[in-house]
Amino acid sequence: MARVSVDISRRGGDSTFGGAQSCPACKQLLSSEQLEANLRVCPECGNHFRVGARERVAQLVDSGTWGEIAGNLRSADPLEFFDLRPYPERIEEAEYETGLAEAMITGTCRIHKMDVVLAVMDFSFLGGSMGSVVGEKFWRAVETAIDTHFPLVAICASGGARMQEGILSLLQMAKTTCAVELLGGVPVPFVTVLTHPTTGGVMASFATLADVIIAEPGALLCFSGPRVIEQTIKEKLPDDFGRAESNLDHGQVDMIISRLELKDRLVQILGMLEGGVACALEPLWEEEESRPGRRGTLAQALDRIKAFANPSRRSS
Amino acid sequence: MRKRLTELRRLPTLPGVHLKDEIAKISHRLIELNRNRQLDRAVWDKVELARHPKRPYTLDYIHLMFPGFIELRGDRCFGDDPAIVGGLAAYMGRTIMVIGHQKGRDLGARTRRNFGMPRPEGYRKAQRLMNLADKFGIPVFTMIDTPGAYPGVAAEERGQAGAISRSLLCMARLNVPTVALVIGEGGSGGALALALADRVLMLENSIYSVISPESCAAILWKDAGEAHLAAQTLKLTSSNLIELGAVDGVLPEPRGGAHRDHEAAAEIVKDALEDSLRELEAIHPRVRRQERFQKFRRMGVWKENGMTLF
Numbered sequence: 001m002a003r004v005s006v007d008i009s010r011r012g013g014d015s016t017f018g019g020a021q022s023c024p025a026c027k028q029l030l031s032s033e034q035l036e037a038n039l040r041v042c043p044e045c046g047n048h049f050r051v052g053a054r055e056r057v058a059q060l061v062d063s064g065t066w067g068e069i070a071g072n073l074r075s076a077d078p079l080e081f082f083d084l085r086p087y088p089e090r091i092e093e094a095e096y097e098t099g100l101a102e103a104m105i106t107g108t109c110r111i112h113k114m115d116v117v118l119a120v121m122d123f124s125f126l127g128g129s130m131g132s133v134v135g136e137k138f139w140r141a142v143e144t145a146i147d148t149h150f151p152l153v154a155i156c157a158s159g160g161a162r163m164q165e166g167i168l169s170l171l172q173m174a175k176t177t178c179a180v181e182l183l184g185g186v187p188v189p190f191v192t193v194l195t196h197p198t199t200g201g202v203m204a205s206f207a208t209l210a211d212v213i214i215a216e217p218g219a220l221l222c223f224s225g226p227r228v229i230e231q232t233i234k235e236k237l238p239d240d241f242g243r244a245e246s247n248l249d250h251g252q253v254d255m256i257i258s259r260l261e262l263k264d265r266l267v268q269i270l271g272m273l274e275g276g277v278a279c280a281l282e283p284l285w286e287e288e289e290s291r292p293g294r295r296g297t298l299a300q301a302l303d304r305i306k307a308f309a310n311p312s313r314r315s316s
Numbered sequence: 317m318r319k320r321l322t323e324l325r326r327l328p329t330l331p332g333v334h335l336k337d338e339i340a341k342i343s344h345r346l347i348e349l350n351r352n353r354q355l356d357r358a359v360w361d362k363v364e365l366a367r368h369p370k371r372p373y374t375l376d377y378i379h380l381m382f383p384g385f386i387e388l389r390g391d392r393c394f395g396d397d398p399a400i401v402g403g404l405a406a407y408m409g410r411t412i413m414v415i416g417h418q419k420g421r422d423l424g425a426r427t428r429r430n431f432g433m434p435r436p437e438g439y440r441k442a443q444r445l446m447n448l449a450d451k452f453g454i455p456v457f458t459m460i461d462t463p464g465a466y467p468g469v470a471a472e473e474r475g476q477a478g479a480i481s482r483s484l485l486c487m488a489r490l491n492v493p494t495v496a497l498v499i500g501e502g503g504s505g506g507a508l509a510l511a512l513a514d515r516v517l518m519l520e521n522s523i524y525s526v527i528s529p530e531s532c533a534a535i536l537w538k539d540a541g542e543a544h545l546a547a548q549t550l551k552l553t554s555s556n557l558i559e560l561g562a563v564d565g566v567l568p569e570p571r572g573g574a575h576r577d578h579e580a581a582a583e584i585v586k587d588a589l590e591d592s593l594r595e596l597e598a599i600h601p602r603v604r605r606q607e608r609f610q611k612f613r614r615m616g617v618w619k620e621n622g623m624t625l626f
Contacts, residue, residue: 072621074619076624078560136618165617169526171616173481178488178608204476204477205484224476252475
């Protein structure tokens with residue numbers, strides 16, 4: 001929740017020297033081209049740097065297949081929130097700095113020729129915090145997944161609920177959970193990729209409700225942030241607290257996948273999940289062949305075998 | 317605040333930056349805020365009332381409202397969390413499942429109940445009880461009174477986030493009528509985990525917020541001493557929340573607050589629960605579920621194509 005305070009000022013994370021930056025883990029000096037080409041993973045030690053939402057889409061999606069959903073949603077200021085600065089001013093600044101309209105972008109796309117509904121969060125937009133717009137965008141992504149039967153993939157990075165929208169932010173946890181429950185009514189895979197950091201309200205709603213949960217190496221994934229816990233128990237926490245590896249050990253995520261393999265493995269997992277659907281004795285939903293790429297390669301192969309074995313099932 | 321304004325006033329000397337409107341807006345807000353400083357007291361009074369140590373807790377309401385309460389314990393995985401209590405109660409000719417956060421009255425009980433801050437076991441117990449209720453068509457009534465879910469290493473390792481999200485999912489899924497009532501502190505995700513209900517009600521002097529005023533002040537104002545101002549800005553009182561459409565109803569409290577007269581408070585809650593249940597029980601389960609989804613779908617305010625939507 002917003003109990004988690006993530007230090008946004010450390011956004012860059014690393015010291016920069018004229019376009020080059022040093023890896024905080026192994027101190028290797030890396031040029032920004034080098035980093036971008038390697039998907040912002042340190043080639044020396046495998047440290048995963050943060051990736052913006054647009055760049056993440058470019059990394060994952062087959063070029064030219066991205067079609068944004070609900071890109072015209074903007075935050076309002078329902079509470080007229082004013083701390084040291086007015087909330088609209090903070091939003092404007094985040095828009096200017098990130099070139100994004102909100103902390104999440106949603107769209108349909110193809111990943112290795114597989115149709116997918118994709119929701120990507122960006123930590124550099126107000127700490128990736130979830131307000132009304134993020135909740136609504138997620139809902140619309142779910143609706144699209146239900147309508148099209150494309151699998152839904154959500155790439156999470158968030159400090160939690162957005163304090164500036166008060167209770168309405170908290171209720172986005174309820175809203176996104178209801179969306180997941182609706183999605184559960186159709187046999188459409190839902191996979192989340194938890195990146196550094198995913199905490200608070202996002203972690204305690206849709207991020208942990210996926211069919212398969214993938215984590216990026218070293219990502220901080222927890223409900224309460226380390227600083228809040230340190231204040232409560234008055235002890236220093238170990239460095240690996242809440243990290244992806246510790247989450248894997250404690251059974252909170254299914255697997256850790258390096259960003260360099262994410263695209264391939266994601267498609268493989270989605271294909272496997274859809275394959276299971278095709279193996280059911282009775283089709284779980286109406287056959288609609290007009291939706292190419294809806295099912296995994298395994299499923300399509302099985303269809304062909306079934307059609308061969310039993311000509312009456314042949315739909316064409 | 318004034319410092320901030322002078323800072324801004326100095327800024328327009330920078331080329332290409334037009335801050336005139338901004339400054340006008342800010343000075344306006346500043347004046348407004350200063351005026352509200354007197355109101356400040358009223359909001360903070362509510363925060364203190366919501367946390368009042370003599371305020372009736374979940375078990376107080378249970379004992380006053382349902383004499384035949386049978387407590388059910390344990391999450392069947394790891395343990396029993398005393399910060400959440402739950403069980404079966406006979407109520408106006410039917411059985412209901414009552415679940416709520418529980419704070420302790422004296423020092424020993426407070427420690428045992430962990431100040432009403434649940435660990436994952438608590439949320440898993442709640443899910444177990446809700447699923448049990450669903451199986452037998454028993455309506456679910458939850459009472460919310462927690463500063464938040466417990467922030468601890470072991471709680472994290474046992475999946476605090478997942479326990480909360482699955483509790484939410486469980487409540488979204490239920491076929492039986494659900495009524496949630498914020499009786500004291502509704503603190504963040506730890507409170508919401510029991511509040512995804514068909515009817516969400518609040519007692520007049522309770523609060524319900526995304527973050528505690530103290531933490532909010534520490535993060536945004538960089539000064540925990542600004543908690544009073546944060547409380548006011550967060551709009552966490554019952555009258556604010558009904559205005560925002562975040563809750564469905566506010567229940568009045570006995571004169572001076574619920575802590576002055578537990579019996580009278582319990583009577584008010586009893587009547588409100590009966591009204592809500594009677595309304596909800598008349599609706600077909602499938603429709604009720606759909607209405608629940610639609611209600612939470614509408615939560616939020618955003619601008620689309622320049623228009624502000626609620």
